[in-house]
Amino acid sequence: MTETLRVVQPGILTTIQDAGRPSAVASGVPPGGPMDRFAHAAANLIVGNDRGAATLECTLTGPRLVATRSCVIAITGGDLGPSIPMWTAIQLAAGDEITFAGRRTGARAYIAVGGGVIGDRWLGSTSTNLMCARGGMHGRALVAGDVISTGEWHDPPVAGRTLVEQLRPAYADLSLRVIRGPHFARLTRGSQQELWTAMFTVSPSSNRMGFRLDGATLDAPGDELLSFPLVAGVVQLPSGGQPILLMADHQTAGGYPVVAVVTSASMPIAAQLAPGDELRFEETSIEDALRARAAQRAVLESLTS
Amino acid sequence: MPRPRSTVRPPRVRIHPLGDTAVLAELGSRLDTALNTRAIALAAALKKRRDVRQAVAGHASVTVQFDPDQITHEALAAAIRRLATKRPPMEEPGRLHRIPVVYDGPDLDEVAQRLGLTRQRVVDLHGRPIYRAFLVGFVPGWAYLGPLPDELVLPRRPTPRTRVPAGSVAIAGQQTGIYPLDSPGGWNVIGRTTVKLFLPDSDPPSLFRAGDRVKFFAVDA
Numbered sequence: 001m002t003e004t005l006r007v008v009q010p011g012i013l014t015t016i017q018d019a020g021r022p023s024a025v026a027s028g029v030p031p032g033g034p035m036d037r038f039a040h041a042a043a044n045l046i047v048g049n050d051r052g053a054a055t056l057e058c059t060l061t062g063p064r065l066v067a068t069r070s071c072v073i074a075i076t077g078g079d080l081g082p083s084i085p086m087w088t089a090i091q092l093a094a095g096d097e098i099t100f101a102g103r104r105t106g107a108r109a110y111i112a113v114g115g116g117v118i119g120d121r122w123l124g125s126t127s128t129n130l131m132c133a134r135g136g137m138h139g140r141a142l143v144a145g146d147v148i149s150t151g152e153w154h155d156p157p158v159a160g161r162t163l164v165e166q167l168r169p170a171y172a173d174l175s176l177r178v179i180r181g182p183h184f185a186r187l188t189r190g191s192q193q194e195l196w197t198a199m200f201t202v203s204p205s206s207n208r209m210g211f212r213l214d215g216a217t218l219d220a221p222g223d224e225l226l227s228f229p230l231v232a233g234v235v236q237l238p239s240g241g242q243p244i245l246l247m248a249d250h251q252t253a254g255g256y257p258v259v260a261v262v263t264s265a266s267m268p269i270a271a272q273l274a275p276g277d278e279l280r281f282e283e284t285s286i287e288d289a290l291r292a293r294a295a296q297r298a299v300l301e302s303l304t305s
Numbered sequence: 306m307p308r309p310r311s312t313v314r315p316p317r318v319r320i321h322p323l324g325d326t327a328v329l330a331e332l333g334s335r336l337d338t339a340l341n342t343r344a345i346a347l348a349a350a351l352k353k354r355r356d357v358r359q360a361v362a363g364h365a366s367v368t369v370q371f372d373p374d375q376i377t378h379e380a381l382a383a384a385i386r387r388l389a390t391k392r393p394p395m396e397e398p399g400r401l402h403r404i405p406v407v408y409d410g411p412d413l414d415e416v417a418q419r420l421g422l423t424r425q426r427v428v429d430l431h432g433r434p435i436y437r438a439f440l441v442g443f444v445p446g447w448a449y450l451g452p453l454p455d456e457l458v459l460p461r462r463p464t465p466r467t468r469v470p471a472g473s474v475a476i477a478g479q480q481t482g483i484y485p486l487d488s489p490g491g492w493n494v495i496g497r498t499t500v501k502l503f504l505p506d507s508d509p510p511s512l513f514r515a516g517d518r519v520k521f522f523a524v525d526a
Contacts, residue, residue, distance in 0.1 A: 253442030
């Protein structure tokens with residue numbers, strides 16, 4: 001474990017995230033992990049880490065970091081205006097600074113460091129859970145003065161490794177592909193129509209737990225449901241009719257109708273939405289969703305060679 | 306020794322896609338201990354499969370996350386149906402938790418009034434059954450407990466509170482529960498306990514596990 005980066009300015013919300021703690025859901029603890037799993041994995045693979053190693057997830061405004069020793073880093077995900085090229089392994093020398101000019105596209109950038117970021121381990125994961133104040137940097141977002149330590153690194157030949165633009169997710173796409181949810185049929189005819197045609201806006205009360213969506217009020221009458229375990233990507237419909245898209249730190253169970261579920265290949269796109277951004281849902285088949293998923297995985301595989 | 310034949314017919318399982326890498330298997334739609342026992346047994350059996358990443362039981366359902374590189378939706382659905390027809394193994398009785406409650410919740414009077422009962426009658430009824438923890442989830446450490454005696458069944462509050470303190474003991478519908486953390490909530494708060502439900506430094510971090518049994522008893526403030 002070596003001290004590698006010092007935080008000069010933390011940005012709005014920068015947290016340590018590894019692949020998450022999926023088995024903790026049986027105790028009601030959110031699975032957590034990166035909002036954009038593709039960008040997180042790609043950043044790690046570009047610097048020669050395991051794809052599940054911990055990275056820094058930066059939200060809207062990136063941090064200002066200074067290298068305290070030489071290291072290799074990669075920045076992926078949303079374009080928050082970093083001072084180095086994105087999606088590329090970059091060698092830093094002691095004293096080099098990383099800064100972010102401001103959001104251009106997307107909402108979340110990932111900074112991977114060769115050797116992987118070290119954080120507090122909680123329930124099998126170093127992902128930061130802000131609600132429980134556990135994991136990562138002592139359960140909280142980074143603050144000025146924090147020192148980021150990294151694990152052992154065997155100097156793999158990654159200098160210049162890059163993911164070319166056409167293989168990166170189409171973050172500017174406003175359409176999220178979804179599969180019909182178990183309770184889609186509860187929607188009234190009109191609400192079914194609206195789910196596919198309405199332009200929704202991510203509301204200000206949105207965070208790593210989920211996005212509230214403004215734009216259309218949907219109606220799914222019927223008896224109350226018994227609560228069941230949920231997964232990220234679920235679009236649930238509370239009684240007010242304002243849909244909520246569940247994200248990485250989602251509630252682990254709920255009893256609202258699930259009218260749609262965002263496909264695994266579209267979740268990285270969803271993760272790059274910020275309050276005020278627009279989106280619409282486009283129905284797809286499981287077969288097409290799995291093809292898109294396989295294509296993304298092939299891109300990640302290409303980074304391991 | 307042959308087991309006695311079950312008179313309960315295996316439930317018809319409805320399997321819905323939950324995106325491209327998960328399914329929701331519904332065994333029924335009633336709050337029912339036998340259904341929940343089956344759901345927990347089905348989740349446990351599914352978790353042993355290499356193509357299943359995660360299987361968690363709901364009240365009468367199982368949410369299954371799987372690896373689509375190893376199995377198709379159709380093959381997984383067939384496997385779930387096959388496993389669901391098996392009689393669940395005899396369930397070990399869940400651990401019994403005895404929870405002391407000060408019955409002075411902000412909604413106790415209103416609950417008594419709406420149900421046409423005295424406060425004392427509400428307290429006595431709430432403390433009478435041994436409840437089952439049907440599902441642990443929603444927020445860390447929360448368990449849906451039930452079923453409540455029929456006399457105590459009433460809907461949630463029309464407007465949820467923005468903050469319900471940790472330790473609040475509440476009822477809604479056929480269920481009761483204890484808020485593990487300060488959080489918003491719409492259940493009718495009838496009392497409070499000092500028992501900690503969310504144990505962040507234990508593994509698992511929840512006092513209750515699905516299938517556990519819970520008995521409340523009244524204590525003075």
